[in-house]
Amino acid sequence: MKNKKFTSTSFIKSKQEKHMISMLTAYDYSTAKLLDEAGVDSILVGDSLGMVMLGYENTLKVTMEDMIHHTKAVKRGVKNAFVIGDMPFMSYHISTEETLKNAGRFIQEAGADAVKLEGGYAVIDKVKAIIKAQIPVVGHIGLTPQSVNMFGGFKVQGKSEENAKKLIEDALLLEEAGVIAIVLECVPAKLAKLISEKLSIPTIGIGAGNGCDGQVLVIQDMLGMYSDFTPKFVKKYATLGDNMKEAVRNYIEEVENKEFPKVEHTFSISDEVLGKLY
Numbered sequence: 387m388k389n390k391k392f393t394s395t396s397f398i399k400s401k402q403e404k405h406m407i408s409m410l411t412a413y414d415y416s417t418a419k420l421l422d423e424a425g426v427d428s429i430l431v432g433d434s435l436g437m438v439m440l441g442y443e444n445t446l447k448v449t450m451e452d453m454i455h456h457t458k459a460v461k462r463g464v465k466n467a468f469v470i471g472d473m474p475f476m477s478y479h480i481s482t483e484e485t486l487k488n489a490g491r492f493i494q495e496a497g498a499d500a501v502k503l504e505g506g507y508a509v510i511d512k513v514k515a516i517i518k519a520q521i522p523v524v525g526h527i528g529l530t531p532q533s534v535n536m537f538g539g540f541k542v543q544g545k546s547e548e549n550a551k552k553l554i555e556d557a558l559l560l561e562e563a564g565v566i567a568i569v570l571e572c573v574p575a576k577l578a579k580l581i582s583e584k585l586s587i588p589t590i591g592i593g594a595g596n597g598c599d600g601q602v603l604v605i606q607d608m609l610g611m612y613s614d615f616t617p618k619f620v621k622k623y624a625t626l627g628d629n630m631k632e633a634v635r636n637y638i639e640e641v642e643n644k645e646f647p648k649v650e651h652t653f654s655i656s657d658e659v660l661g662k663l664y
């Protein structure tokens with residue numbers, strides 16, 4: 387699987403072959419290039435960029451222009467990974483016409499391989515219309531952050547019988563509509579496993595346990611570069627935030643006491659030319 391192009395058909399194939407799908411977010415060229423070179427299957431240009439890159443308190447202020455800008459940058463860094471553009475709040479809520487226009491921009495302008503949108507039953511007509519236009523769609527249910535004002539915060543979903551049943555129904559509806567995969571965010575592990583078993587398309591979990599068919603995390607979370615909050619589901623694979631601060635402290639110190647730059651960091655001029663300048 388490594389160093390080979392991951393495509394829309396690789397999703398279903400991965401589930402059949404029991405290959406766990408690795409997905410991470412990226413929002414810029416250099417990071418996307420590193421993740422692609424490391425061999426990640428798929429890169430999600432998440433609307434979480436509003437919080438991680440732009441400093442908003444939630445994802446609601448993120449615009450189509452923000453998303454297209456960052457998706458273009460990511461695409462330039464990617465050779466093999468499957469790039470998913472996350473449709474922002476209000477880009478697929480007004481009409482099918484606007485939804486299609488916006489989904490089309492991710493593919494045509496930004497070069498994304500697929501789009502993701504939040505919700506099940508409520509957006510199923512939009513999902514079907516996008517797929518009819520030959521654009522692969524990834525579903526996303528459970529904690530759908532664009533519904534933060536309805537949920538009253540970023541909270542685990544699917545704990546009650548009613549809620550859990552709704553999630554199962556939404557997952558089946560999305561599969562029937564033809565999505566290539568479904569992100570399950572912040573749902574109890576046993577429910578996520580049950581949903582994964584009911585579907586023939588893969589589930590990609592974030593805070594949904596290891597019964598899913600793949601996993602996704604926000605890259606700054608898993609590298610230890612984001613400290614506004616750390617959800618329970620995050621594992622820190624590195625502490626780059628600490629490393630960055632330490633490096634910057636060293637730089638400041640060396641600048642202040644003129645230890646940096648050294649001769650090897652500078653360019654020379656001949657004494658002959660220099661002599662004529664005095």
Ligand SMILES: Nc1nc(=O)c2c([nH]1)NC[C@@H]1CN(c3ccc(C(=O)N[C@@H](CCC(=O)O)C(=O)O)cc3)CN21
Pocket residue numbers: 433434437438445529531540541542572604606607612615616617618619
């Ligand atoms: N940096 C970052 N990482 C993310 O995973 C992420 C974003 N940003 N922005 C968009 C959404 C928001 N997400 C969040 C944000 C907070 C929690 C959180 O605080 N969860 C609580 C659980 C609360 C409960 O028990 O109901 C936790 O302790 O994990 C979870 C997901 C996931 N997404």
Ligand SMILES: CC(C)C(=O)C(=O)O
Pocket residue numbers: 411430431432433434435472526569571592602603604
């Ligand atoms: C957390 C993932 C699934 C997401 O939607 C995002 O990064 O925006």
Ligand SMILES: [Mg+2]
Pocket residue numbers: 432433434472531
């Ligand atoms: Mg998102």
